[in-house]
Amino acid sequence: MPRSVAPWEIERKLIAKAEDKTNPKYGHKPEGRPAEEYIRYGVVNLDKQAGPTSHEVAAWTKRLLKLQAVGHGGTLEA
Amino acid sequence: MTGVLPITLEDSTKVVQALLHSGKEYVCVMRLHSDVKEESVRNVLAQFEDVIYQRPPLRASVKRQLRTRRIYYLEFLEMDGRNVLFKVGCEGGTYIRKLCFDAGEVLGCGAHMQELRRTRAGPFVEGAEGFVTLHDVAYWLKEWETTKDERLLRKFIQPMETCLALVPKIYVRDSAVDAVCHGANLTAPGIVSFETGISEGSMVVILSLKGEAVALGKAVVTSEAIEKMDHGVVALAKRVLMPRGTYPKCWKSGEG
Numbered sequence: 001m002p003r004s005v006a007p008w009e010i011e012r013k014l015i016a017k018a019e020d021k022t023n024p025k026y027g028h029k030p031e032g033r034p035a036e037e038y039i040r041y042g043v044v045n046l047d048k049q050a051g052p053t054s055h056e057v058a059a060w061t062k063r064l065l066k067l068q069a070v071g072h073g074g075t076l077e078a
Numbered sequence: 079m080t081g082v083l084p085i086t087l088e089d090s091t092k093v094v095q096a097l098l099h100s101g102k103e104y105v106c107v108m109r110l111h112s113d114v115k116e117e118s119v120r121n122v123l124a125q126f127e128d129v130i131y132q133r134p135p136l137r138a139s140v141k142r143q144l145r146t147r148r149i150y151y152l153e154f155l156e157m158d159g160r161n162v163l164f165k166v167g168c169e170g171g172t173y174i175r176k177l178c179f180d181a182g183e184v185l186g187c188g189a190h191m192q193e194l195r196r197t198r199a200g201p202f203v204e205g206a207e208g209f210v211t212l213h214d215v216a217y218w219l220k221e222w223e224t225t226k227d228e229r230l231l232r233k234f235i236q237p238m239e240t241c242l243a244l245v246p247k248i249y250v251r252d253s254a255v256d257a258v259c260h261g262a263n264l265t266a267p268g269i270v271s272f273e274t275g276i277s278e279g280s281m282v283v284i285l286s287l288k289g290e291a292v293a294l295g296k297a298v299v300t301s302e303a304i305e306k307m308d309h310g311v312v313a314l315a316k317r318v319l320m321p322r323g324t325y326p327k328c329w330k331s332g333e334g
Contacts, residue, residue: 004128006150006167007101007244008201012273015305020251020270022287026325027255029288030237035228040088042235045202047211048083057212061085064216073084073097073199073241074170075139 039065048076081196082204090238092317096281096294100200100244101150103167108178110160111188119162120154122184126177127152135176147172161192201243210234238319239291242283246273246301248313249285250292255325258284258292262329263314266307276301282313286325293318 028034033041048057054075062070081104086094110119126149133144150167157163166174175191182189197204210218215234222230250258254268264284276282276297284292295313304312 004148004150006103008198009150010244010275012246012275014247014271014273015301016271017269017305018251018271020287022252026252027286027288027290027320030239030290031232033237035222035226035231038228038231038237039235041090041238042087042231043090043238043241044085044087044215044235045206045209045240046083046085046215047204047209048080048196049211050080054083057083058085060212061087061215064212064219065087067088069088069091071086071091071094073086073094073202074102076079076081076083076196 079194082199082202084202093238093241097200098170103198105165105195107193108162108189109192116157123152123154132176208236245283246276247283248272253328255286256327257329258315259320259322261315263311272304274301291319
């Protein structure tokens with residue numbers, strides 16, 4: 001029986017439809033955003049330790065970075 | 079419970095929904111309540127691959143109604159006495175605690191979850207570059223604040239586009255970006271390239287040619303159709319991520 005495919009096992013190919021260039025005057029490459037913007041549009045791949053809840057860890061991150069809002073990708077709880 | 083917990087900051091919190099749907103992987107220690115042969119354990123765990131039914135446990139953060147969850151793989155790793163170590167790749171919202179309990183019921187001996195570590199949340203994996211503890215975050219942040227060297231920020235923060243790595247991508251022209259930022263649907267002429275595997279109704283991410291996320295969208299046609307289209311709607315803008323005015327406005331308003 002072939003097992004189901006996990007989302008990270010799906011292989012996708014990029015297909016070109018047209019040609020166009022982007023003007024360097026507008027926007028930034030994601031890794032080239034200025035610091036303040038880089039943080040606001042950023043994500044931390046956190047190694048959560050045992051003990052505190054996901055919400056607590058998220059709240060600490062928020063305070064540490066002095067942010068207004070953070071979210072987390074799926075509660076990691078008992 | 080320990081392991082991979084992606085934290086989205088400020089504006090990137092909008093993409094958290096993409097993470098919730100992108101699957102998880104765990105390594106788990108299951109504790110059996112009596113001695114069982116390894117062969118039986120292997121056989122029973124194998125039965126939990128594919129689609130399973132689960133009622134969320136008593137202590138759960140969601141409504142306790144029976145639901146189905148997909149188990150992509152469940153790999154027996156090793157067994158030491160009554161402790162069983164296994165790895166499981168599953169859909170978001172699968173309760174591993176419940177899976178252990180249920181496996182114990184099928185084995186007839188009873189079992190519970192002893193330890194759990196998440197090794198993957200969608201595109202984020204344990205041990206990858208940028209996988210950091212809260213201590214690392216505090217350390218690099220301090221270093222950045224004193225030196226203002228932006229390379230230090232990149233040691234512990236990744237662009238929100240990383241969250242969208244598993245979502246099929248559509249790259250659009252500069253001239254199409256601001257229209258999408260205003261909530262316009264994406265039409266075929268705006269597209270420069272796109273990924274295979276898009277089906278009707280699937281979530282897509284609309285990106286600029288610089289690779290910036292413009293919006294999360296819902297495809298209304300398949301990848302095969304996009305290739306042939308020269309006009310018409312390809313995707314509906316569902317969640318705009320880029321602020322309006324980042325790119326110039328290139329469309330005419332209705333009043334002309």
